[in-house]
Amino acid sequence: MPSKKLTVDIQGTSLTLSNLEKVFYPHAGFTKGQVIDYYIRIAPALLPDLSNRPLTMKRYPDGATAKFFYQKQCPEHRPDWLQTAPVWSEHNDDHIDFCLANNLPSLVWAANLAALELHTSLSAANDVLCPTMLVFDLDPGPPASILECCQVALLLKAIFDQQHLQSFPKTSGSKGLQVYVPLNTPVTYDITKDCARAIAQLLEQQHPELVVSKMTKKLRTGKVFVDWSQNDDHKTTVCAYSLRAREQPTVSTPVSWPEVEQAFKNKNAQLLVFEAPQVITRFEQLGDLFAPVLTLKQELPPLK
């Protein structure tokens, strides 16, 4: 019989894991043990994306279909070896000590707290006003699906290609896609946000039947909302390789542009749905498609 608690030694750090046999994705029979197993196995790809970024944990203590809460303030009962970073919150008029998942024990600790979804800031904890990347969150309004997102993503890619900037797509792990432009050079959120908004509005002008740039849900029907507003120091975006709390244990998965084209051409949304075990296999075979997002130095052209 599996025991209720398991103490593991990770690189000399002892961690007690609990409720490993508890089913976290009832439709898939996917247990908490499998969640932790996934996060351990994907750690080599995931940790660089988490490292040194204020972490917002979306916790699902009773599994993906039950109640959740966002945890920004790192819990008081955290282990003493866990690193944190104070970030000023205007909303709270106080510092929030965010957890930093800088190493494998920290990641496993978070997974054991049922932090199914890991959301990170676009900037590092030691320079919270300097985003290291630009992001477009493409959110389809039904009946539009991820396929329409593919179309918009390819339009975005064409814009950046023209500017000789590389861009990287990932699935949201939910309904949409995200397109990232690595920067890793000094910049501010004012600049990235203005740029993202201008591009979203341009797309909306050119493709009014396909794109909206305004948040209003009503406008979204059958179109793709190009969310530029996440380029903000208050906002977080689901981290690459994070699980999502859906019926199946789907993952926000970095994909290649040919995969996006393929799915769009074949009208096959399933080609862009990846569950935890598949993501492990992809990482073993393809490596970390998202690695350049953290290292590639690029500069945004000045706005015309």
Add this chain to the structure above:
Amino acid sequence: MARPMWNGSISFGLVNVPIKMFNSVRKKTLHFNQLRASDGCRIRLKKVCSSDGAEVENENIIRGYEVSPERYVTITEEELQVLNPKTTRSIDIEDFVSLEEIDPLYFEQSYYLVPDKGAAKAYSLLFAAMKKTNKIAIARIVMRSKQYLAAIRPAGRALSLSTMYFADEIISQDDLEALPEDIAPSERELAMAEQLISSLSAPFEPEKYKDEYREKMLDLIEKKAEGQAVTLQPAAPEGGKVIDLMAALEASLKAMKKEGAPETEKPARARRKKAGAQ
């Protein structure tokens, strides 16, 4: 010890006996879950609108009383609050009666009453007095915002409380149609029946009687659980497998070493990068 399900005090005259109330019965009825026949998936009930079939969330459900077919008067939470009996923490004794006067039909659910802190003496006094007078107390108690009639009596070493039905809840025997009237049995038949009864007479030993159905069913369940005939919850292709976290750790650490990126270097690198940028 289990948590008390109610606490308060028995009050009669000027005397107050603080007590805690515990269940006196643990039902052992077997419960089955509903599963889908094809794969054993658990069945969940949804509350839906009977006309359009749409699911209705709890917060959108209100109470309605059917005054005539398909016509409802709705009662709000506030109206309920106003009419609900005031939560009192006292069991008010109204009369003392003889147990034999109460037909067992009236008894609903039974609980044990245990003295709260410092009440042992008053409790024992009430217990002894009721035993000596051979009287039981009829009282009122409010539990879960419902008022109950209750009988308190000594049972073994404790006082017990049984909630009771109100008289108008007991169905009148006048409503029973097939009751015979005035059929006097013959002396001989009566004597024979009496003899049969006395030959079967015995002290009441409740332990003698067992729930044979439950025993047989538990037996069957145990046998099936040991064998292969157990219906397991369906698992996804990956589900149900034994997770070897140690193997996962080993693989992960190896992969990190191979990439030459020990995890502790990451933050340092990020810091250097920032320093360079300034």
